[in-house]
Amino acid sequence: MEESMNREIDxxxxxxxxxxxxxxAGLATTEIEGIVGMSASVVGGITQILTGKKNLSKGVKVTVGEESSAIDLYVVVEYGxxxxDVALKVQENVKRTVEAMTGxxxxxxxxxxQNVIIPKMDEGNVEEIEE
Structure with a gap:
């Protein structure tokens, strides 16, 4: 696995x-209201099914260069x-959290x-709409 940061200390x-x-980055993304979840790649989804382990970095691609780094997030949002606005909040939260925790x-x-999820209506709301 490629190392993203090496820091020499005493x-x-x-x-x-x-x-x-x-x-x-994945955890910081899901903290934002309006984000339903992250979108896994086909390989990541199959790996999760076979191993039974939840992949906390699914839907996240980290690219680290000499002087720059980028994070790509593949998200599922709530309809409405x-x-x-949600994307800006995610960008700010991920940048702040990753920089604070890793340097x-x-x-x-x-x-x-990647997708928009329509919230399911519960039975109470359906009855109110029908009346």
Missing amino acids: MGIVKISDEVVGVI IRIP LNVDAVNIHV
Whole structure:
């Protein structure tokens, strides 16, 4: 696995992998109201089914270069929300959280809306609408 950050300190080197950054970014994304979940790739979905392990970095792609880093998020949003507003909140929260927890400079947080979920109506709401 490619290491995303190496930091030399007096006692040795601290290495933070791309997967750790992905987990942090994924959790920071799902904290925002209007985000229903993350969209897994086909390979990630099959791996989760076979292993039974929940992949906390699903729907996250971390790219780290020499001086720049980018995080791509593949999200599922709730119907009725204003997508640009939610996307901005996600970008700000992910950037702030990843930088605070890892010390890594985040240059871009790219949001890819993969799906829109319509909330299910419960029986109480259906009866009110019919009356």
